[in-house]
């Protein structure tokens with residue numbers, strides 16, 4: 310424990326006075342008082358210098374030497390420095406232990422982790438990142454990650470800074486490895502980059518897609534034959550009365566199966582390619598007028614269907630795909646809204662792009678279903694949806710169609726009040742009215 314510093318300083322001053330006093334006595338004894346004082350103080354100075362030398366020597370080699378055995382102020386200084394040194398060693402060991410622990414735990418992670426600074430330079434990475442990205446310890450620290458992961462999509466993913474979605478890429482062409490990158494921002498502009506090998510998942514996904522596409526393709530021909538025979542049978546005037554109902558039901562079900570197979574094939578075609586559709590200019594006003602007319606012709610006055618075209622602008626896209634996505638929304642509104650309800654179709658454009666919405670006064674959809682609605686075969690009320698004859702794939706197809714046009718589907722609904730399905734298209738998809746008219750590209754349904 311340190312002594313009171315004032316006591317030490319007092320003791321030190323007394324000591325100097327005593328040395329000077331001893332010098333005076335010796336000086337008197339030899340007949341030269343001043344020489345006696347100077348000699349005594351010189352000895353005291355030599356002693357202090359020796360202490361200083363011992364302290365410096367210990368500080369330089371303190372890992373190998375014991376602290377000097379000095380008393381007074383020098384002793385206090387030595388114990389203070391020792392204490393600071395011990396504390397520093399303790400914290401150093403603790404940080405080292407934590408760091409080793411962190412390295413060991415991140416090394417056992419199945420994903421690669423790379424920490425990046427605000428300039429997207431590598432600060433640190435784990436063992437899996439070495440394996441997946443071919444990074445090298447020591448040499449790659451401080452290097453821009455995009456210059457090491459040489460994939461253009463990855464560079465633009467980092468540049469855009471929109472990290473809500475992950476990115477899947479094949480970094481080394483020909484090797485077949487598929488990597489998924491996910492960025493998580495932290496601190497002040499720093500990023501955590503997670504890298505995962507999703508090759509197996511991709512293969513399974515491709516196998517699943519191929520299987521569905523092949524199975525649907527194989528089912529199409531036998532179904533056409535069955536539907537054809539059932540149609541002939543249903544038209545046969547000599548059909549026994551007790552068979553009429555079963556045949557009608559079989560015909561209805563075979564039509565449903567044909568619709569499901571057709572939708573599965575359509576979905577497979579859309580999933581096979583995620584490149585953006587370029588397409589051609591579509592006159593949205595004309596397309597919506599046709600959709601409204603088709604609905605009213607089919608359902609008569611079952612619903613009050615209104616159409617408002619708030620922009621003369623058209624849309625650049627694939628007319629067949631856009632027609633099918635829009636029609637599915639209109640058809641759903643009609644299917645799920647009871648007779649007497651209202652359906653409103655609207656097309657408008659603004660600074661964000663073009664928007665098509667279908668609002669209905671139907672039963673609405675509970676909030677917990679909304680995020681899953683565009684999954685294939687997801688239905689809020691499976692029994693009721695099957696009665697309406699739907700395939701359960703319409704919204705899944707619609708979502709893909711919009712994705713291929715750079716757009717997205719937003720669903721808002723209040724249970725018991727109705728729903729609004731809105732297709733949003735980016736600004737660059739719009740065909741400004743004068744251009745569309747000049748090109749004379751009025752939409753004509755096939």
Ligand code: ADP
Nearest residue numbers: 641642645688689690694699700701702703704
């Ligand atoms: P389906 O062929 O069953 O209509 P969709 O993919 O088009 O398949 O729709 C999925 C489900 O979303 C439907 O089964 C239904 O439960 C719900 N749904 C879609 N549109 C509406 C709507 N306008 N009102 C209420 N529910 C809807």
